[in-house]
Amino acid sequence: MSLDVGRETLAATGQDGETAFLSVLREALDRLMPMHLQLGATGHILHAGPSLQKLRPDAPLAGRRFLEVFELKRPASLTRVSDLACAEGGRLKLALRDAPRTGLVGLVAPVPAFDTLIVNISFGFNIIDAVQDNDLTSADFAATDLAVEMLYLVEAKTAALREWKALNQRLQGAMTAAEQQASSDMLTGLANRRAMEEVLNRLITAQTPFGLMNLDLDFFKSVNDTLGHAAGDHVLRRVADILKAETRANDVIVRAGGDEFVLIFVGLSNPERLADLGRRIIARLEVPIPFEADTCHISGSIGLTVSDFYTATDAELMMQHADMALYASKRNGRGQVTVYSEDLPGIGESAPGD
């Protein structure tokens, strides 16, 4: 039914054509577009759909000026309601002027024959705020409006996402635990080689000065061979305790292999102080360790170097140098500390600072 035909039909009934026509249509419009407005030529609201009226239950919208109730955000700077349909294809961006200032989108259809505008309004992306602010139910939306389906999806996806997040958190926890296990030695609880590389890289990147000490236990093999692995394990745990006691909390103690340890002294790069500390460690290692009915005798050899010896610090080179110093200690009769220097035998091809 075209509008003109409708008008003639209504005129024939003898009623005031415009009013009668709109009131006949009103019921249908309220059902199809429960959030629509009918605006008169003066810019007053002639009628508001039931769901739109529900946003302001205590203040009837009909009779008020459209631009007093709604702030027009786009198109901006329009003052005459009659221009609404012209700009941007009749698309509007609106907000209610009083709180809650729900944002809205609108579409204008002029009905020139009756000098009226029909504006259909929707919440657009503000729908979640809108349904919370206004206690809306499915009945407030036309069955063809996808708003309820969208809310269902948002809620279903939110619930699913919550489960995913919980799973991620549990996996994160398991990963941290696994990483900790992977970076520590099971027997002594000391860091392992993997952790050592990470620490060295971190110190070198941050250009933090540090001392690097390689420690090999002496006579450990004979403890293992004569008293068994249980005694060996006991000795290793005792060594770990001594090393922990002789170092500071932020120094890093690594069990690098069977009876090889690496100690990294963060921020401590004075070779004399480190050599003193090394001698103290050896003295404590040489204290006999009781195990069941037996007593274990071990000692230790130490080689050390410090980051101050190098202009460009290279972890691999420092490890090599600490090893050379360690072998010097062993060659010279064990139970002693050697600080790396260029004069050490066998260093010809790897002079420091290269």
Add this chain to the structure above:
Amino acid sequence: MHGLINRAVQCFVRDIYGADSWATLGAATGVGTGGFESMLTYDDEITFRLLDELCRMRKRPAEDILEDIGTYLVTHPNTRAIRRLLRFGGQSFTELLHSLDDLPDRARLAVPELELPALHLTELKTGRFKLEVASSRGGFGPVMAGVLRALADDYGALAFLQLQSAMVPREVLVIDLLDAEFAEAKQFYLGGGLERPAEGAQ
């Protein structure tokens, strides 16, 4: 079976019979007390082992326990999200019944891996419906009976439900809707689940 289904059973045991019961059941079935991850998929066999063991523990037939699980899913505060998502199915109990055919698709929209049994509703005559529930080994029929009984309550409808066949691949549930507006429906605001996120079946 999807983790969400397994976890629903786990949460049911924990919330209704207590944490100790779950610990016993988890240990007896080899699932462990930590239980299921809701977003992983498990072998179907695990779910049935869990149910068998639960029936033995509670000395009750599977049908009864499954129906209690259905009721739990709609009525317990911890599964509030599920009740809300089901209520999106319609504005009245009748509308909800007619939306059941789409339920598996709706669930897949949220969690693509979640496979629910195929549901098919026919209106036998005014006020009398037949719901067919199809799954490989059955068991979802009694769950749906519990779910729909609780939902009828939620909508304020008076309905009589009868399982004509259960625990078989093709289960049949007959629903007699005696009075669609027997009592006042519990409110369902569209924004109710978003403001304060529901706890989920944790």
